[in-house]
Amino acid sequence: MSYKEIIAKYADKPGGIIEAYHAIQREMSYLPIEAVGETAEVFKVPVSQAYGVATFYSMFSVKARGKNIIRLCESAPCHVAGAEEVLAALEKELGIKVGESTADGKFALELSECVGQCQATPVLTVNGKPYFEVSPAKLTGILAEYK
Amino acid sequence: MAEEMRIVLRNYGKIDPLKIDDYIAQGGYKSLEKARSMDKKALMDEVKKSNLRGRGGAGFNCGMKWSFAASAQADQKYVVCNADEGEPGTYKDRLIMEGDPHTLIEGMAVCAYAIGATKGYIYLRGEYLFLVETLETAIAQAKEKGFLKDFDLEVRSGAGAYVCGEETALIESIEGKRGEPRFKPPYPPNEGLWSKPTIVNNVETYANIPVILEKGADWYAGIGVASYPGTKVLTLTGDVVNRTFFEVPTDTTIRDVVFTFGGGVRDGKRFKAVQIGGTSGAFIPESLLDTRVAFDDMNAIGATLGSGATFVMDETRDIVDVVTRIMKFFEHESCGKCTPCREGTARMHELMEKINEGQGSDKDTALLNKLGNVMTYSCLCGLGQASPAPALTTIKHFAADYQAKMK
Numbered sequence: 001m002s003y004k005e006i007i008a009k010y011a012d013k014p015g016g017i018i019e020a021y022h023a024i025q026r027e028m029s030y031l032p033i034e035a036v037g038e039t040a041e042v043f044k045v046p047v048s049q050a051y052g053v054a055t056f057y058s059m060f061s062v063k064a065r066g067k068n069i070i071r072l073c074e075s076a077p078c079h080v081a082g083a084e085e086v087l088a089a090l091e092k093e094l095g096i097k098v099g100e101s102t103a104d105g106k107f108a109l110e111l112s113e114c115v116g117q118c119q120a121t122p123v124l125t126v127n128g129k130p131y132f133e134v135s136p137a138k139l140t141g142i143l144a145e146y147k
Numbered sequence: 148m149a150e151e152m153r154i155v156l157r158n159y160g161k162i163d164p165l166k167i168d169d170y171i172a173q174g175g176y177k178s179l180e181k182a183r184s185m186d187k188k189a190l191m192d193e194v195k196k197s198n199l200r201g202r203g204g205a206g207f208n209c210g211m212k213w214s215f216a217a218s219a220q221a222d223q224k225y226v227v228c229n230a231d232e233g234e235p236g237t238y239k240d241r242l243i244m245e246g247d248p249h250t251l252i253e254g255m256a257v258c259a260y261a262i263g264a265t266k267g268y269i270y271l272r273g274e275y276l277f278l279v280e281t282l283e284t285a286i287a288q289a290k291e292k293g294f295l296k297d298f299d300l301e302v303r304s305g306a307g308a309y310v311c312g313e314e315t316a317l318i319e320s321i322e323g324k325r326g327e328p329r330f331k332p333p334y335p336p337n338e339g340l341w342s343k344p345t346i347v348n349n350v351e352t353y354a355n356i357p358v359i360l361e362k363g364a365d366w367y368a369g370i371g372v373a374s375y376p377g378t379k380v381l382t383l384t385g386d387v388v389n390r391t392f393f394e395v396p397t398d399t400t401i402r403d404v405v406f407t408f409g410g411g412v413r414d415g416k417r418f419k420a421v422q423i424g425g426t427s428g429a430f431i432p433e434s435l436l437d438t439r440v441a442f443d444d445m446n447a448i449g450a451t452l453g454s455g456a457t458f459v460m461d462e463t464r465d466i467v468d469v470v471t472r473i474m475k476f477f478e479h480e481s482c483g484k485c486t487p488c489r490e491g492t493a494r495m496h497e498l499m500e501k502i503n504e505g506q507g508s509d510k511d512t513a514l515l516n517k518l519g520n521v522m523t524y525s526c527l528c529g530l531g532q533a534s535p536a537p538a539l540t541t542i543k544h545f546a547a548d549y550q551a552k553m554k
């Protein structure tokens with residue numbers, strides 16, 4: 001589906017910009033600037049406001065990024081459970097640093113705060129799906145699901 | 148011995164959350180029926196009398212809040228559930244929604260009847276998108292069975308902004324805007340979503356309602372501490388043996404939470420501190436562990452109950468380092484709308500970094516104290532107001548940790 005079609009689906013929802021943005025990102029993993037412009041038009045708000053929303057929330061990105069978004073929780077409970085070693089292993093495995101995407105466009109690596117799964121720390125999510133008690137040894141298996 | 152008591156988690160793990168008949172078999176939706184047979188004022192008086200206070204952090208009397216919205220005149224009113232649950236170390240609302248979504252829906256429908264609202268929203272944090280289906284299925288089932296009548300309930304998603312847990316920021320976000328807190332007053336019960344009277348309550352708050360109506364306000368008011376009765380769900384993380392959750396009466400002490408329920412500190416190490424209420428919570432030393440997990444008891448020791456997140460640290464943890472990371476969190480999450488917070492969180496982070504790197508002196512802790520106090524009373528919303536607490540309480544209770552890092 002094109003972003004135009006996606007946005008049109010939410011046009012009648014009062015305040016539905018955020019829902020529309022989520023839907024666009026499910027399709028293309030980020031918010032292209034043209035999609036933000038289109039959103040402004042459809043929801044009848046200034047482009048500055050649509051852009052302001054797109055840049056306010058940490059789950060949205062106006063920059064292109066890898067298709068599968070890996071977010072590692074760095075809040076204190078995950079941190080003390082060993083998130084740092086997981087991060088180092090992730091960077092090595094993917095060959096990129098936090099904030100970057102792999103050259104083949106498959107993965108983007110980001111940090112997040114608590115994702116509310118603190119019973120099984122450390123936690124990472126891929127496209128929102130949580131993985132529990134992750135360790136460097138488990139990474140290859142997790143990444144393989146998205147290759 | 149302290150024992151668990153399950154009210155909001157009464158059905159957790161016992162019923163199939165996606166089968167409304169399971170919920171009904173446990174007496175589900177009987178309280179809604181009972182509420183609708185009651186006079187609205189009598190209903191709100193009952194909720195007031197139970198002394199149920201908000202479980203989202205601010206501890207406001209629930210029935211009282213409802214009565215403000217009930218008496219406001221408007222053509223439309225809204226019932227909103229705060230399921231933003233952004234406080235690090237907290238997952239209690241997820242447990243309720245995952246395990247027993249109908250108890251939330253029933254609680255919200257009671258509120259809708261009480262205040263005269265026909266539209267409701269569950270504002271679900273973006274990290275819980277996998278729960279949208281559970282909630283929407285449950286809503287559809289309740290509608291199909293005719294329980295919701297004219298009450299229309301919709302799920303809306305957040306997108307990863309901690310400040311959106313603040314009720315007016317949350318309202319802005321449902322309206323499709325940046326989640327920046329509003330100036331108060333007016334308060335949401337008078338002017339909230341799309342400027343209409345709006346009740347915002349936490350998931351755990353709503354989940355108490357069906358049980359209060361079933362067993363009566365007096366029963367509820369008699370559980371735990373009288374000034375903050377009922378139970379609280381606590382989620383234990385960090386260096387504790389049982390990294391899990393418990394629902395306990397509010398007269399349970401922190402000591403019991405950490406050592407009885409939590410099983411004590413991991414790996415045979417000694418206890419150093421516990422931070423309760425999430426990132427902005429105070430760091431509590433051993434000497435204050437006999438405090439009860441009730442709103443005012445916690446306030447009396449300069450702490451907060453907050454979301455009930457309970458983060459345990461053992462003797463090897465570097466408190467100054469932990470606090471430095473926390474200040475980075477607040478610098479990042481500050482929405483930037485007001486100066487004391489936008490600038491203050493950045494400066495506090497800077498000062499903590501300096502101390503953490505061994506470059507600090509007593510002057511810096513004095514500055515932190517001064518700046519922190521100013522922020523506590525001058526920031527626009529609770530984020531800025533509460534953000535200095537970890538620094539202020541550790542400077543007070545763990546002075547030796549700071550001294551050890553001074554140049």
Ligand SMILES: Cc1cc2nc3c(=O)[nH]c(=O)nc-3n(C[C@H](O)[C@H](O)[C@H](O)COP(=O)(O)O)c2cc1C
Nearest residue numbers: 201202203229232233312313314348349352529530
């Ligand atoms: C920065 C900040 C974050 C908050 N986050 C939450 C949250 O995640 N969940 C919540 O229920 N309340 C949160 N609150 C409290 C809400 O503003 C509000 O008091 C609460 O939703 C009211 O519901 P209650 O009376 O049932 O507790 C937060 C407040 C602040 C200042």
Ligand code: SF4
Nearest residue numbers: 483484485488528531
């Ligand atoms: S205190 Fe911080 S988060 Fe709250 S309104 Fe001010 S800048 Fe925004």
Ligand code: FES
Nearest residue numbers: 073078114115118
């Ligand atoms: S602290 Fe990492 S999931 Fe909660």
